[in-house]
Amino acid sequence: MTLSTRAAGPELMDADDLDPAVYAAVVADLARVNRVTLAARPTLTFLDRIAGGAGSLRIIDIGFGDGDMLRRIERWAMKRRLPVELVGVDLNPRSEQAARAHTPAGSTIRWVTGDYADQGDGWDAAISSLVAHHMTDGELVTFLRWMQANAHAWFVNDLMRHGFAHRGYPVLATLARWHPIVRHDGTLSIARSLRPAEWLPLLAAAGVTDARVFRTFPFRLCVQRICAT
Numbered sequence: 001m002t003l004s005t006r007a008a009g010p011e012l013m014d015a016d017d018l019d020p021a022v023y024a025a026v027v028a029d030l031a032r033v034n035r036v037t038l039a040a041r042p043t044l045t046f047l048d049r050i051a052g053g054a055g056s057l058r059i060i061d062i063g064f065g066d067g068d069m070l071r072r073i074e075r076w077a078m079k080r081r082l083p084v085e086l087v088g089v090d091l092n093p094r095s096e097q098a099a100r101a102h103t104p105a106g107s108t109i110r111w112v113t114g115d116y117a118d119q120g121d122g123w124d125a126a127i128s129s130l131v132a133h134h135m136t137d138g139e140l141v142t143f144l145r146w147m148q149a150n151a152h153a154w155f156v157n158d159l160m161r162h163g164f165a166h167r168g169y170p171v172l173a174t175l176a177r178w179h180p181i182v183r184h185d186g187t188l189s190i191a192r193s194l195r196p197a198e199w200l201p202l203l204a205a206a207g208v209t210d211a212r213v214f215r216t217f218p219f220r221l222c223v224q225r226i227c228a229t
Helices: 020-036 040-051 068-080 093-102 137-150 163-176 180-192 196-205
Strands: 057-062 084-090 110-113 123-129 151-159 212-216 220-226
Touching: 020 068, 020 093, 020 163, 020 180, 040 057, 040 068, 040 123, 040 151, 040 220, 057 068, 068 084, 068 093, 084 093, 093 110, 123 137, 137 151, 137 196, 163 180, 196 212, 196 220
Parallel strands: 057 084, 057 123, 084 110, 123 151
Antiparallel strands: 151 220, 212 220
């Protein structure tokens, strides 16, 4: 598979007829992948920046999977004694089932099955993790416009298309004994992701002039926008 351009093949976990139990196992393994690859670190660093002297934060997570990112954020907020309203929205109803099953009693996170475009405005932060590569370029432009219009700050945490990652991930996934769908889709996800220069025309098309695109270890590509105060 050439990596000169984004791959366009469908991922197995996105199949409409995937059994909910299989989906739950897949997103649970994806949460393990996120822990191994330090996926939460750049998002939490972003939240540290915007928390500042804030008395509270309203945060929406688009495409939450099994909800591992919002659960990390809830723990982060508890350590800070920072009141937060946390909402996760995902188009796939199996995500809500998985997130509820993996979320401890007493959590105040609200899980929503639906479209992010229907979730209103006034968010202090909109975040997404491992979602951007699932979108076409046109869908990404629409997504960027929505975040720009409805959130004070936003953060996209995704993969970067890179040859070493594309070759090395299947080896890691096999050694870790992750679910076969996670092995397949993870490799394809890397091929479907963007490179830094490819984000620039998308941001321009969305009318975003003040976002920062940066790489972070290992093979993560993030896009951050924080409104100047």
